[in-house]
Amino acid sequence: MLEHLKKIVYEANMELPRYGLVTFTWGNVSAIDREQGLFVIKPSGVDYDRLSPEDMVVMDLEGNRVEGSLNPSSDTATHLELYKALPLVGGIVHTHSSWATSWAQAGRGIPCYGTTHADYMYGEIPCLRCLTKEEIEGAYEKNTGLLIADYFKDKEYMAVPACLCKNHGPFAWGRDAAEAVHNAVVLEEVAKMAARCEQINPNVKPAPQKLQDKHYLRKHGANAYYGQR
Amino acid sequence: MLEHLKKIVYEANMELPRYGLVTFTWGNVSAIDREQGLFVIKPSGVDYDRLSPEDMVVMDLEGNRVEGSLNPSSDTATHLELYKALPLVGGIVHTHSSWATSWAQAGRGIPCYGTTHADYMYGEIPCLRCLTKEEIEGAYEKNTGLLIADYFKDKEYMAVPACLCKNHGPFAWGRDAAEAVHNAVVLEEVAKMAARCEQINPNVKPAPQKLQDKHYLRKHGANAYYGQR
Amino acid sequence: MLEHLKKIVYEANMELPRYGLVTFTWGNVSAIDREQGLFVIKPSGVDYDRLSPEDMVVMDLEGNRVEGSLNPSSDTATHLELYKALPLVGGIVHTHSSWATSWAQAGRGIPCYGTTHADYMYGEIPCLRCLTKEEIEGAYEKNTGLLIADYFKDKEYMAVPACLCKNHGPFAWGRDAAEAVHNAVVLEEVAKMAARCEQINPNVKPAPQKLQDKHYLRKHGANAYYGQR
Amino acid sequence: MLEHLKKIVYEANMELPRYGLVTFTWGNVSAIDREQGLFVIKPSGVDYDRLSPEDMVVMDLEGNRVEGSLNPSSDTATHLELYKALPLVGGIVHTHSSWATSWAQAGRGIPCYGTTHADYMYGEIPCLRCLTKEEIEGAYEKNTGLLIADYFKDKEYMAVPACLCKNHGPFAWGRDAAEAVHNAVVLEEVAKMAARCEQINPNVKPAPQKLQDKHYLRKHGANAYYGQR
Numbered sequence: 001m002l003e004h005l006k007k008i009v010y011e012a013n014m015e016l017p018r019y020g021l022v023t024f025t026w027g028n029v030s031a032i033d034r035e036q037g038l039f040v041i042k043p044s045g046v047d048y049d050r051l052s053p054e055d056m057v058v059m060d061l062e063g064n065r066v067e068g069s070l071n072p073s074s075d076t077a078t079h080l081e082l083y084k085a086l087p088l089v090g091g092i093v094h095t096h097s098s099w100a101t102s103w104a105q106a107g108r109g110i111p112c113y114g115t116t117h118a119d120y121m122y123g124e125i126p127c128l129r130c131l132t133k134e135e136i137e138g139a140y141e142k143n144t145g146l147l148i149a150d151y152f153k154d155k156e157y158m159a160v161p162a163c164l165c166k167n168h169g170p171f172a173w174g175r176d177a178a179e180a181v182h183n184a185v186v187l188e189e190v191a192k193m194a195a196r197c198e199q200i201n202p203n204v205k206p207a208p209q210k211l212q213d214k215h216y217l218r219k220h221g222a223n224a225y226y227g228q229r
Numbered sequence: 230m231l232e233h234l235k236k237i238v239y240e241a242n243m244e245l246p247r248y249g250l251v252t253f254t255w256g257n258v259s260a261i262d263r264e265q266g267l268f269v270i271k272p273s274g275v276d277y278d279r280l281s282p283e284d285m286v287v288m289d290l291e292g293n294r295v296e297g298s299l300n301p302s303s304d305t306a307t308h309l310e311l312y313k314a315l316p317l318v319g320g321i322v323h324t325h326s327s328w329a330t331s332w333a334q335a336g337r338g339i340p341c342y343g344t345t346h347a348d349y350m351y352g353e354i355p356c357l358r359c360l361t362k363e364e365i366e367g368a369y370e371k372n373t374g375l376l377i378a379d380y381f382k383d384k385e386y387m388a389v390p391a392c393l394c395k396n397h398g399p400f401a402w403g404r405d406a407a408e409a410v411h412n413a414v415v416l417e418e419v420a421k422m423a424a425r426c427e428q429i430n431p432n433v434k435p436a437p438q439k440l441q442d443k444h445y446l447r448k449h450g451a452n453a454y455y456g457q458r
Numbered sequence: 459m460l461e462h463l464k465k466i467v468y469e470a471n472m473e474l475p476r477y478g479l480v481t482f483t484w485g486n487v488s489a490i491d492r493e494q495g496l497f498v499i500k501p502s503g504v505d506y507d508r509l510s511p512e513d514m515v516v517m518d519l520e521g522n523r524v525e526g527s528l529n530p531s532s533d534t535a536t537h538l539e540l541y542k543a544l545p546l547v548g549g550i551v552h553t554h555s556s557w558a559t560s561w562a563q564a565g566r567g568i569p570c571y572g573t574t575h576a577d578y579m580y581g582e583i584p585c586l587r588c589l590t591k592e593e594i595e596g597a598y599e600k601n602t603g604l605l606i607a608d609y610f611k612d613k614e615y616m617a618v619p620a621c622l623c624k625n626h627g628p629f630a631w632g633r634d635a636a637e638a639v640h641n642a643v644v645l646e647e648v649a650k651m652a653a654r655c656e657q658i659n660p661n662v663k664p665a666p667q668k669l670q671d672k673h674y675l676r677k678h679g680a681n682a683y684y685g686q687r
Numbered sequence: 688m689l690e691h692l693k694k695i696v697y698e699a700n701m702e703l704p705r706y707g708l709v710t711f712t713w714g715n716v717s718a719i720d721r722e723q724g725l726f727v728i729k730p731s732g733v734d735y736d737r738l739s740p741e742d743m744v745v746m747d748l749e750g751n752r753v754e755g756s757l758n759p760s761s762d763t764a765t766h767l768e769l770y771k772a773l774p775l776v777g778g779i780v781h782t783h784s785s786w787a788t789s790w791a792q793a794g795r796g797i798p799c800y801g802t803t804h805a806d807y808m809y810g811e812i813p814c815l816r817c818l819t820k821e822e823i824e825g826a827y828e829k830n831t832g833l834l835i836a837d838y839f840k841d842k843e844y845m846a847v848p849a850c851l852c853k854n855h856g857p858f859a860w861g862r863d864a865a866e867a868v869h870n871a872v873v874l875e876e877v878a879k880m881a882a883r884c885e886q887i888n889p890n891v892k893p894a895p896q897k898l899q900d901k902h903y904l905r906k907h908g909a910n911a912y913y914g915q916r
Contacts, residue, residue: 021603023418024411026345045456049441074447074455106430113563114625116484116554123301133439144277167343167436182482189481193560195429201564202655210591214598218532224440226532227503252876253869256805274914303905303913325803331880334800335888362897369901396801422707424887513765541748572715572782641712647710651789658882659793665854668820674828676761682762685732 002040002058002065005033009040010053010090016095017048019185027075027095031177032083034090037061038148045072074141081145082173083154091177093184094167099191103127104164110194111185111206117190117209117214119226120183122159125190126151130166143153144168160214162187230296231269231287234262238269238320239282241406245324246277248414250266254392256324257302260406261312266290268312274298312403320406322413325398327363328420332356337424339416340435346419347436348411348455349443351388354419355380359395373397388445391416394433421432459497459525460516463491467498467549468511470635472475474553476505477643485553489635491540491646492548495519497541501528528650539603540631541612549635551642554627557649561585562622568645568652569664576649576665576673577684578641580617583648584609588624617674620645688755689727689745692720694780696727697740703782705734706872714782715760716865719770721777724748726770730757761828769860770833772840778864780871785858786878790814791851797874797881798893804877805894805902807870808914809846812877813838817853831855846903849874867898 006225010139012029025048029040038057057068063080065072073079079092095101108147110125117125128147135143148163148171161183162172172187174180197204206212219226241258245251256275260272269285286297292309294301302308308321324330332339339354341347344352357376363373377392377400391401391414401416403409426433435441449456470487474480481589488499490602498514516527521531521538531537537550553559563569568583570576575583586605593601604627606621620630621639630645655662664670677684699716703709712735717728727743742753750767752759760766766779782788790797797812799805804812822830835850835858848870849859856887859874861867884891893899906913 023414041456073455098418099424099425100343100678101343102425103429105422105426105436106433108430114559114626116559125520130440133437136437136439136443137549140447165442166439169344185481189556193556193563195425195654196560197559197563199428200561201566204564208562208588208591210594211625214594218598225529228501228529252872272915299914327876327880328883330803331799331883332887334880334884335891336892337888359895359898362895365895365897365901369905396898398802424883428886506798565902572788573856574788643710647785651785651792654786654789654882655792657886658790661797662793665792666817666820666823668823669817669854675825686730686758 002033002036003053004028004036004139005031006056006058008043008177009056010051012091012093012181013042014048015178016093016184019181019188020051021097022048022127022186023096027093027097028059028075029074029091029177029181030076030079031088031092034087034156038066039079041072041079043068046070049206063149065180066100073109075144077139077141078145078148078171081142081149084159085145086173088175089173090175091173091180092181093172094112094169095184097184097191099195100170100187101173101193103191104169105167107166109164110191111120112212113194113197113204115211115215116186118212119121119219120154120186121190123212124206125160125162125164125187127164127166130132130168131161137219144227152213211228231262231267232282234260235285235287236282237406238271238285239280241320241410242271242408243277244410245322248410248417249416250324250413251277252301253326256322256326257259257308258303258320258322258406258410259302259305259308260320260409261318263316263325267295268308270301270305270308272297273302275299293458296338304373306368307368307374307377307400310371310378310401314378315386316403317387317404318402319404320402322397322401322409326413326417326420327414328395329393329399330425332420332425333398336395336450337395337420338393341428341441342433343424344438344440344444345415347441349415349447350391350419351385351440351445353435354389354391354393354416356393356395359397383421385401387430388449460491460494460496461511463489463498464516465511466501466510466635469515470549470551470639471500471509471634472506473550473639474642477639477646479553479555479618479642479646480506481554485551485552485555485682486532486533486537487549487635487636488531488537489549490547492545496524497523497537498535498536499530500527501526503674504528504530525543531617534598535597536603536606536629536640539600540629543607544602544631546616546617546633547631547687548633549631549638551630551638552627553642555642555646555649558622558628558645559650560653561627562627563623567622568649570602570670571652571662573673574644574651574666576670577677578644579620580614581670583618583620583622583645583666585624600672602627616677688793689720689725690740692718692727693743694728694740695864697698697738699778699868700729700738700866701735701782702865703780703871705811706786706868706875707734708782708875710783714780715766716778716780716864717760717763717766717867718764718778718867719776719867721774723775725753726766728759728763731760733757745760747818764826764828765832765858767833768836769858770828771838771877772832773844773860775845776860777862778860779826779861779868780859781856782866782871784871784875784878787851787857787874788855789882790808790878791856792854797878800884800891802883802898802902803873803880805837805899806906807873808849808877809843809874809903810899811893812849812851812874812892813845814851814893817855846907
């Protein structure tokens with residue numbers, strides 16, 4: 001079942017250690033088949049060097065495990081809510097990558113200080129509030145997903161394909177698993193440079209809006225001219 | 230004698246350079262066989278790339294070398310006191326890993342700023358005081374062990390499986406050698422993110438207690454649901 | 459056409475990931491054949507591990523693609539203006555390397571704090587202003603090139619073979635592609651040490667002019683005595 | 688001539704890139720044969736991956752090249768003055784390693800904040816003044832050596848086997864080439880942790896003198912008990 005998607009999700013997961021985004025098992029990638037209404041996700045707490053495509057777990061959008069002998073990622077309910085609320089999302093990544101997590105712990109969104117950020121993400125990457133006591137005591141992972149979904153559902157969520165969860169870490173997404181991982185790598189690089197940039201100039205201001213527009217639209221939308229289109 | 234444990238301790242020691250926790254010979258791992266009352270530890274000052282399982286030294290809890298031709302780690306007396314005072318500890322790691330040592334030199338415990346920390350360690354990782362002149366002049370390494378043992382013996386020491394020794398560096402422990410190394414890696418990662426997080430937001434506060442509880446208990450205790458249990 | 463130069467430009471591009479200067483496709487190197495008035499540049503948005511010498515694109519100085527089936531780098535117009543205005547430049551590099559980009563985002567030039575900098579670059583590496591709204595809305599990449607060219611055309615641009623573009627990132631150049639890459643590596647290293655140096659001593663001052671002169675002239679000019687001349 | 692020492696010096700030089708202490712050719716190691724009054728040093732500006740033992744240059748203590756077809760390191764006159772003034776020194780290393788150079792550029796000595804430092808170096812690692820205009824205009828490299836020699840000749844220079852030259856970078860030494868490289872690696876690690884430690888606690892004080900004494904003497908001197916002695 002969904003053999004091709006399992007392979008894709010497996011390979012996207014294996015990119016996380018390759019790009020230095022995870023220590024141990026601290027990350028997971030999923031991707032959805034919108035036609036069948038099923039998504040594939042990494043199993044919980046399995047070492048990357050023991051992972052195989054067959055270990056991937058198939059879930060439906062009610063949260064039932066449809067195939068796979070292993071437990072799905074403990075963050076599965078978060079992924080599920082995002083797929084339900086954000087119909088253009090095809091792949092999701094969660095990590096504890098070092099710089100993005102440092103911003104999440106600091107409780108600050110990442111301002112757009114330059115074109116590296118603007119090339120991929122339009123404006124500040126938001127840091128969402130910590131869950132309330134009640135949200136934590138209840139369906140914690142689901143509530144994390146609802147919080148993110150609620151924030152993004154009326155926004156251009158494919159133009160800001162990432163967020164930080166306060167005191168926790170980053171989520172990133174894309175049209176598919178590979179693009180989601182790509183955005184997670186960009187997020188980490190942007191988080192690193194923003195922190196260093198503030199150290200070099202504590203009074204730094206975000207890049208001019210015009211420059212942000214230019215770079216985002218150079219790579220995205222109808223008139224994009226970056227790459228081999 | 231204890232061939233299996235020697236192999237385990239050897240392999241745990243070899244993880245230290247692999248995870249970037251040691252420069253030269255600046256680290257050591259031990260593990261105990263509680264039934265026999267013997268522990269196995271790395272020899273002192275031997276390069277990791279020349280180490281073999283047979284080089285491991287077997288010690289009893291009176292500090293006698295029971296087997297092995299090499300001198301045990303100069304920190305052996307510290308390990309010994311921890312094994313005597315903390316009966317659930319099965320493996321111990323000492324390193325001079327860069328970020329954790331920077332906190333130790335700074336004389337500060339590491340606050341719990343997020344879920345990466347809370348997943349493994351319950352609350353602040355304490356920084357213990359420097360030894361007194363008398364403690365240093367006397368049995369220095371033993372006194373280091375007594376200080377740590379004294380601090381933790383009435384606490385949930387398996388829930389905070391690490392500490393910093395002021396002006397010195399970190400110790401971490403676990404149920405066995407592999408878990409101790411795992412915790413040492415977590416400690417270094419957590420130390421790095423806490424320092425960066427304070428740089429990004431100098432007024433940052435620890436994560437809400439409820440969130441700390443949730444994440445710690447998600448991975449530990451009777452109702453844990455992370456991983457393949 | 460220009461097979462030898464294509465190979466050189468290909469190899470110079472491949473140095474960028476090797477020296478850790480690029481993530482994904484965030485960099486490009488070009489080199490010019492002054493006699494023929496043609497330059498060779500990396501294609502736009504192609505992964506480094508799929509690149510081959512044949513993929514390199516040949517451009518003339520009017521901005522026409524003379525050979526190659528792929529689109530040239532989106533920054534081609536910037537390279538072109540530099541070649542036109544700065545006749546001693548034989549190779550150009552643009553990257554988003556992490557430390558240099560952090561300075562560019564911070565909007566600050568990099569002061570000369572020591573001999574590592576002075577050995578290669580004479581005095582502060584300038585940070586040029588952000589383009590105006592009009593310049594961004596118009597021929598953006600060309601205007602970036604005009605801004606750099608205008609700043610350097612009456613200066614000793616081979617003695618300061620790099621600059622930062624505010625909110626964007628670094629450009630570096632040299633007599634050929636290899637020297638341009640060499641200077642891009644130096645720039646990143648110098649940017650890193652300058653940031654750390656200011657952290658260690660917030661009141662640090664640039665190195666004495668006499669020391670800067672000595673080190674620059676030890677390696678450059680008629681009386682240079684570094685290396686095997 | 689001195690084939691054995693050439694091989695040792697070659698291998699010590701090759702350790703520099705292995706430990707991440709050099710970019711390009713920014714470092715050199717030498718070692719002396721005290722009986723013959725000759726020392727061997729790396730040639731100037733030759734890439735590490737093209738270096739061979741035969742390329743090493745043999746110098747006498749008057750600064751004459753006794754053997755070798757390549758120019759010796761441009762820092763040869765500095766090494767020479769150290770060998771002349773400090774009779775216990777058998778090997779010398781100069782690099783532009785990133786953290787140590789950042790302290791040198793900042794113009795500050797590195798305080799002893801912990802046992803990692805105290806295990807190898809007794810007390811603060813000094814930062815020596817910049818040369819005067821006259822010293823720079825004259826025999827610059829020789830004057831650098833004289834400055835270091837003058838500072839250390841009446842001190843326990845084997846107990847503080849390194850220094851920083853303001854606005855320049857570090858020198859380290861030892862009884863032989865391997866020990867000098869070892870000390871250069873320690874210096875870089877100590878420089879990194881001291882900078883981070885000050886960031887974590889801006890009011891940090893050096894480690895207590897008693898602890899510094901204990902750790903230094905645990906590894907050095909008549910009563911040392913670290914390692915396999």
